[in-house]
Amino acid sequence: MSVPMSRALYTAAQVRAQDRHAIEQWGVPGFTLMQRAAHAAFGVLRTRWPQARRLLLLCGPGNNGGDAFLLGALALQAGFEVRAATLSDTAQGDALLARRAFEDAGGVRAGAVEACSRERFDVIVDGLFGTGLSRAPEGAAAQWIAWANASGRPILALDVPSGLDADTGVARDPCVRAAATVTFVAHKRGLFTADAGDCCGALHLDRLELPEPTSPPPDAELLRAHGLPPRRRNSHKGSNGHVLALGGDAGTGGAIRLCSEAALRAGAGLVSVATRAAHIGALNAARPELMAHAVEQQADLAPILRQASVLAIGPGLGQGDWGRALWQAALDCDLPQVVDADALNLLAAHPAPLPARCVLTPHPGEAARLLQTDTATIQADRFAAVRELAARYRAVVALKGSGSLIATPEGRVAVCPWGNPGMAAGGMGDVLTGIIAALLAQGLSPWDAACLGVGLHARAGDHAAAAGGERGLLASDLFLPLRELLNADPN
Ligand SMILES: NC(=O)C1=CN([C@@H]2O[C@H](COP(=O)(O)OP(=O)(O)OC[C@H]3O[C@@H](n4cnc5c(N)ncnc54)[C@H](OP(=O)(O)O)[C@@H]3O)[C@@H](O)[C@H]2O)[C@@H](O)CC1
Ligand SMILES: Nc1ncnc2c1ncn2[C@@H]1O[C@H](COP(=O)(O)OP(=O)(O)O)[C@@H](O)[C@H]1O
Numbered sequence: 001m002s003v004p005m006s007r008a009l010y011t012a013a014q015v016r017a018q019d020r021h022a023i024e025q026w027g028v029p030g031f032t033l034m035q036r037a038a039h040a041a042f043g044v045l046r047t048r049w050p051q052a053r054r055l056l057l058l059c060g061p062g063n064n065g066g067d068a069f070l071l072g073a074l075a076l077q078a079g080f081e082v083r084a085a086t087l088s089d090t091a092q093g094d095a096l097l098a099r100r101a102f103e104d105a106g107g108v109r110a111g112a113v114e115a116c117s118r119e120r121f122d123v124i125v126d127g128l129f130g131t132g133l134s135r136a137p138e139g140a141a142a143q144w145i146a147w148a149n150a151s152g153r154p155i156l157a158l159d160v161p162s163g164l165d166a167d168t169g170v171a172r173d174p175c176v177r178a179a180a181t182v183t184f185v186a187h188k189r190g191l192f193t194a195d196a197g198d199c200c201g202a203l204h205l206d207r208l209e210l211p212e213p214t215s216p217p218p219d220a221e222l223l224r225a226h227g228l229p230p231r232r233r234n235s236h237k238g239s240n241g242h243v244l245a246l247g248g249d250a251g252t253g254g255a256i257r258l259c260s261e262a263a264l265r266a267g268a269g270l271v272s273v274a275t276r277a278a279h280i281g282a283l284n285a286a287r288p289e290l291m292a293h294a295v296e297q298q299a300d301l302a303p304i305l306r307q308a309s310v311l312a313i314g315p316g317l318g319q320g321d322w323g324r325a326l327w328q329a330a331l332d333c334d335l336p337q338v339v340d341a342d343a344l345n346l347l348a349a350h351p352a353p354l355p356a357r358c359v360l361t362p363h364p365g366e367a368a369r370l371l372q373t374d375t376a377t378i379q380a381d382r383f384a385a386v387r388e389l390a391a392r393y394r395a396v397v398a399l400k401g402s403g404s405l406i407a408t409p410e411g412r413v414a415v416c417p418w419g420n421p422g423m424a425a426g427g428m429g430d431v432l433t434g435i436i437a438a439l440l441a442q443g444l445s446p447w448d449a450a451c452l453g454v455g456l457h458a459r460a461g462d463h464a465a466a467a468g469g470e471r472g473l474l475a476s477d478l479f480l481p482l483r484e485l486l487n488a489d490p491n
């Protein structure tokens, strides 16, 4: 896997190995790296808060605290007023040198943070814990984090917001909620999923002048923002695939409509729907471009299946006799398919080999059922969960949620940095299913369809939210931006 550096994501252990490599193999002293980190972070601070003159540093016992002390020394030299709250006096090595540099520059200790007046500071610098976080902050560290979060002052986090697990993106309690985070050397994968979006603020990467590592390969990669190249001028609807969307049991006709309309909006040449007879009139009236077929028994399905090139199965399917029969028919045909919602629940209840070229799109609850565990376990390590799902079901899997992850059975993982909580609304997942199915139908591999589909869906959600806010966003609001994004940025 070759991933351009800025998209490469690493575990904390991999980044620490890169630090060690720079120190041992290239002879860059650790203290020099710390000075570069302080320079980078101070640069971001001055750019983001040009009026700031008074800083409070929260300094932990390790090298993250060292970064903060050196930033403090730079700020003092620039005429800032700086106070440092120091968690312990046990600093060693580079961190101890950094603290002395701060004191030599005239820096003073803040005393008890809780007793500080919030108004005395323009910006709080979080240098408590970085990649060395080993447990939930407690005692003074926990009190300082809570105080800083409640202070109303912007927090600049160094490397990782203190309390955030750099590998999983899980926020321990408490965790710094930063306005901005400057991360050093390389992107840590936990800055992009789970709770990261609530804790990092604006993210800046500074490589500290280190060259791009050639090994080991990154653990994961960020999705690229792109669409599809223009169509061949001489193409026709048959060149762009035929999606068949299956689902919409009684009471859930909207789910299959959103899914099938999304497939149209994502460029499928033809879209058929196999659903309950009761939904046909509404589907035809709302979206006459769809070919809606009443399927009440399995015999109705065979001729429709013969026409399709890709299936999208699950939205509104239910888990009754009707849904189970459709799911069995999908399993028995060897078409590429996107498996979502109740089709995933049926798969979890009755594991079966999947046809080749499937994409599974579970949210954390469905993922938990597929792995016979609970949602909290999935969310505690989304990277491990998505890899386990893809390996167990031998399919490409998109684990949805804040920072969606896509994995192959071989363990390749991509992370979606877009999307917003306005998308936590009914019908959003149905739209994603239709998009990925349309991309499969247009000839993309399961991996490419899942990556492009998840990225387009999240970016469309961000565009729609930018137009009117997050609350009240409808799944169907994604269609217009989706179409624009799909036809732009082919690279
Ligand atoms: N030269 C380099 O490598 C470079 C490193 N750089 C910087 O160094 C950072 C990594 O530094 P680091 O390895 O010293 O770990 P760090 O995050 O400071 O924390 C470890 C200390 O915290 C303690 N501790 C942990 N959790 C705790 C808790 N909940 N509550 C209380 N204590 C807790 C832990 O104690 P222990 O777990 O051992 O008991 C240990 O004492 C990295 O993120 C970047 O900012 C940059 O300058 C670039 C060059
Ligand atoms: N907080 C969030 N941040 C980013 N994306 C989100 C967030 N909440 C939901 N989404 C996205 O919205 C979609 C919701 O899918 P799903 O839970 O299956 O909804 P439904 O079953 O109602 O269609 C997923 O693609 C998910 O990644």
Ligand SMILES: [K+]
Pocket (backbone or CB within 6 Å): 064, 126, 127, 128, 129, 130, 157, 158, 159, 160, 161, 162
């Ligand atoms: K930090």
